[in-house]
Amino acid sequence: ARRIWAVAMKEKYGANERSQKLKYHVQTSGRSLHAQEMDFNDIRTTLQALIAIYDNCNSLHTNAYDEAVTTPTEDSVRRALAIQLIINREWGLAMNENPLQGSYIIDELTDLVEEAVLQEFERIxxxxxxxxxxxTGYQRGRIQDESMLYEQRKHDGTLPIIGVNTFRNPHADTAEPGAVELARATEEEKAAQLRRVRGYRDGHQDDAHAALAALKAAATSDANVFGVLMDAARVCTLQQITDAFFEVGGQYRRNV
Structure with missing residues (x-):
């Protein structure tokens, strides 16, 4: 990603040196979380987090093991956070700036992924x-094809997933299912959130009116929308911003 970004910014857009330096956030894979043998999810997340930290990602989110079935609980979030803490504080190799430098397999995979991404850019x-x-629905079709392939390989076993389609728990059918704590907001919490949004909107009425007018003007011209969008986000709710874009641009409809 850093290589692709640097080359594109320099050669396609003529960006300066600072703009060529990519900062990026990594979130571990949600697709690798499974309801079967949920405790195994932390193992998968740990390995994904390790690779992200080895690559010096600028920020990292580690998924909670129970996100396959519910909003994370306080305990599962603490476990997810512990993955990062243990890697950063206990795993010595993480203190090296680039522990995978010079690795043949890492360099080879990087080249292959870069080539595949650039080919996809050309297709687009x-x-x-x-x-x-x-x-023409190209991106959506590609995502759907990949999802179908993943599900097919998962079901026919060509993509082994421990505890799901291989090395399954032999006692899973007879064991009592464990209780899963489901995190749900109470009616009082929902009402409180609505009151906060209404209070925020009422308290910024005058500033919001000017900010939304500037946002609409930028969206219908060649101006940079991002700058005025940041200004609007300080005094407007997400609904107000969305309505402003709909008002001047309408709702997107595919021509297929």
Whole structure:
């Protein structure tokens, strides 16, 4: 990702040196979380977090093991956080700036992934760029194809998933299912959140009016929307911003 970003920013957009330096956030894979043998999810997340830290990601989110079935509980979030803490404080190799440097397999995989991504960029460009490809449903189709392939391989066993389609618990059918704590907001918490949103909106009425007007003007011209969007986010709710975009741009509809 850093290599692709640096080359594109320099050669396509003529960006300065600072702009060529990619900062990125990593979140461990949600697709690898499974309801079967949920405790195994922490093992998968640990390995994913280790690779992210080895690559010096700028920030990292580790998924909680129970996110396959519910909003994370306080205990599961603490376990997810412990994964990062143990890697950072106990795992000595994480103190090295680039422990995988010079690894043949890492360099080879990096080259292969970079080539595949650039080829995908070319396919999108051939279809008229991101918006042009969206009109034919290209991106959506690619995601659906990949999802179908993943599910097919999971079910036929060509993609082994421990505890799900291979090395399954022999006592799973007879064991009593463990109680899973489901995190749900109470009616009082929902009402309190609504009161906070209404209070925020009422307290910024005048500033919001000006910010939304600037946002609409930028969206209908060649101005940089991001700057005025940041200003609007300080005094407007997400609903107000969304309504403003709908008002001047309408709702997107694919022409297929």
């Amino acid at each position: 460009s051939e279809r008229g760029g991101v918006l042009g490809a969206m009109e």
